[in-house]
Each structure stands twice: as structure tokens, then as C-alpha cells.
Amino acid sequence: MAYGDCMTIDWDTVRCFITVAEKKSLMAAAETLGMSNATLGRKIDALEMATGLQLVLRGPGGVTLTDQGVEMLALAKAGGDHLFQMERLAFSLKSDRRALPIRISTTETMVSAVLAPQLPKLMEKHPDILVDLIMSTDLADLNRREADIAVRLARPKSDGLIARRLPDINSGLYASADYLKGCNPDNLKLHEEKLAGLDDQYGAIPESVWMNEHGLQQAVSVQTSSVFALLEIAKSGAAIAMIPDFLAKRHALIPIAAPQSPVRKPWIVFHRDNRRNPEIKAVRNWIAECCQASFGTG
Known part of the structure; x- marks a missing residue:
């Protein structure tokens, strides 16, 4: 042509x-x-x-x-x-909003258990900032400017992106008192127990690799792609589940003695072009504070 x-x-x-x-x-x-x-x-x-x-x-x-x-x-x-910026501006104008929402892309757990509960602090300090919490694990949304900030469990290698470390997320095996029925959580034969784990939707993630390395995959009786589903499974007494420590402690679950579990190293990621944007910087700082409050120093 x-x-x-x-x-x-x-x-x-x-x-x-x-x-x-x-x-x-x-x-x-x-x-x-x-x-x-x-x-x-x-x-x-x-x-x-x-x-x-x-x-x-x-x-x-x-x-x-x-x-x-x-x-x-x-x-x-x-x-x-x-074009993505035009779409965002159109949304803002149709909504009669002068400020564009700061789009934060991260996992279900981060959105629901870490960021959403801490929104009052952001709103009190920055009442004019709007945020859009997006559940996604795809870094392409940053490269295509579908999001302004992302929190990811691996450091990205894409050009144009800046990544900063957040506190480590520690996990472990946890069960409810109903599941244990008086058994000593420090003396269980894990391969004989009922375990719950994450499925292969996200590939060979550290939790799945850990299960295989310790010969526990055969003991897995239920799989899911949701950390919150694992939490509910453990709370119900149906099985022992690998859950982030901060979530398990919130729900008074009992730690089960096991080999050292994987430690996740989250990163806050943003496009280089946005590094000096004062609103995006304020939201980045708030995310870091939320993670520090939830995960500790790691």
C-alpha cells in the first residue's frame, strides 16, 4: 500500500x-x-x-x-x-472532576488488606487527591500508562520504570484451633495433613516451589488463586494454609512449625516521567507507610 x-x-x-x-x-x-x-x-x-x-x-x-x-x-x-491520557481526561471531565485519579495497580491482597483500610489517612492529609485502586499483576499497565503506580512482588526490568523496595512480606503455614483440635502445632507431620495452596495461575511462584521442594504438594487438598480464599479456608478449619504473617495475625490463626517459608520482596514501581509529580509522590509515600505498618521492617 x-x-x-x-x-x-x-x-x-x-x-x-x-x-x-x-x-x-x-x-x-x-x-x-x-x-x-x-x-x-x-x-x-x-x-x-x-x-x-x-x-x-x-x-x-x-x-x-x-x-x-x-x-x-x-x-x-x-x-x-x-490516547490513555485522553481517556483519563475524558473520564475526569464527564465526572465533573478537575483532578485525575491516581491509578494504583496491585494485587487483591494489597488493595483489600493493606491500602483500603488506610485510605482515611491519605484523605485526611491530601483531601484533593483521588485514587483508583486496580487489582492487576501486569506491569504492562504501567508501560501503557493505564496506571500511575504499581506494587509488584518482583523488580521490573522495563526501561523507563523506577522501582523502590518495600518491607518484606513474610509468610508461613497457619491453621485454626478448630483444625488442630488440641494437637501440638509444633509437632505435625505436614505430609499427612490437609494443606491449601495457591494454584498455578501465576506460574512457578515461590510458594508453589516451596511446596514441591518439601514434598508437600501431594498433601494439598484445595488450591485457589486468591490469598483471601486461603485465609478463609484456614479460618474455617478445613486445612492448613500458607498465608502472609500479617494477615494470619490479624485473624488469630495459629502458626504451624515448618521449614523457612518464602519471603516476598515487594517493590513500588512508577514511570520515570512521574517521579517529580507531587500528587503521585504523595501517594507513593502513603503506600510505603501502609506497607511499613502492615509488614514491619521485614
Whole structure:
């Protein structure tokens, strides 16, 4: 297609291309975008037809970009940054709000158990700051400016992002008094007990690796992708669960003697362009204070 020919590219199609490039898989990208593989495939085909370029190579091992795709991706991301900012501004104007919300992307546990309970402190000190708490584990939301701040359990390596350490999150095996029924929590044969653990939704996470290393995977009777579900399982007396120490203490669960559990090292992450923004800095400081109050010095 020669330059100047009619070429129509809509933002939704570009967003699909960016997600496919980041996920390196049509299936993973389709799941993230909430559409079928076939629909996403048609979106990519439409973009290639509109540009007259082959942008992706599809194979059994996933998706890779052509050289032309790599060049197009860089431009797509730059344009995407501006479009996301336009969407946020439109939301603000429609809501009759002059301030844009500071978007914080983090895990379910961080949102519900660490940040939400401490919101009064932020609101008292900074009454004009609006926050949007997003449950996500994908760093792409920072690169695409879908979020202003993220809290992640691994240090990111993406260019343009700044990461600062937060206090360690210690975890352990915990049970309720109903589960123990008077048994000594320091003298249990764990491979003979009922255990609850996280499923493989997040891959080979430290907790799952720990279970396998200590031969306890066969004792797992229930799995879930939710830390709060693990907490409720332990509270109910159904099983012993690996739970962050700060959550277990809040609910008076009993620690079970076990080998040293994994220690998670969380990071607060933000885009380099936002490092001097006073509102984002205030929210970053508040997040750090919330984590210090919950996790201690680690």
C-alpha cells in the first residue's frame, strides 16, 4: 500500500496489537483483552491489511514480531500513551472532576488488606487527591500508562520504570484451633495433613516451589488463586494454609512449625516521567507507610 492510500486504523486494533506483542501469545492476549482468539486474530489481520505490512509471525511457540512489527510497536506505544491520557481526561471531565485519579495497580491482597483500610489517612492529609485502586499483576499497565503506580512482588526490568523496595512480606503455614483440635502445632507431620495452596495461575511462584521442594504438594487438598480464599479456608478449619504473617495475625490463626517459608520482596514501581509529580509522590509515600505498618521492617 503506497503512502497516501486510504488507510484506516482504529485505536482498539492498535491496542490489540500492543497486547499481543507484550504477551507473545494470541491466547494470553485474548484472555487479557476479554475476547476470543478468533476475534483477536481478525483484529491483527485487519491491522496488517490496513498497513500493508506483515507485523507478526504466528507459530506453535507463540507470536513474534517481524522487523517491521518492532518498528510499528514503538510508534503504537507512543501513540497509546497519549490516547490513555485522553481517556483519563475524558473520564475526569464527564465526572465533573478537575483532578485525575491516581491509578494504583496491585494485587487483591494489597488493595483489600493493606491500602483500603488506610485510605482515611491519605484523605485526611491530601483531601484533593483521588485514587483508583486496580487489582492487576501486569506491569504492562504501567508501560501503557493505564496506571500511575504499581506494587509488584518482583523488580521490573522495563526501561523507563523506577522501582523502590518495600518491607518484606513474610509468610508461613497457619491453621485454626478448630483444625488442630488440641494437637501440638509444633509437632505435625505436614505430609499427612490437609494443606491449601495457591494454584498455578501465576506460574512457578515461590510458594508453589516451596511446596514441591518439601514434598508437600501431594498433601494439598484445595488450591485457589486468591490469598483471601486461603485465609478463609484456614479460618474455617478445613486445612492448613500458607498465608502472609500479617494477615494470619490479624485473624488469630495459629502458626504451624515448618521449614523457612518464602519471603516476598515487594517493590513500588512508577514511570520515570512521574517521579517529580507531587500528587503521585504523595501517594507513593502513603503506600510505603501502609506497607511499613502492615509488614514491619521485614
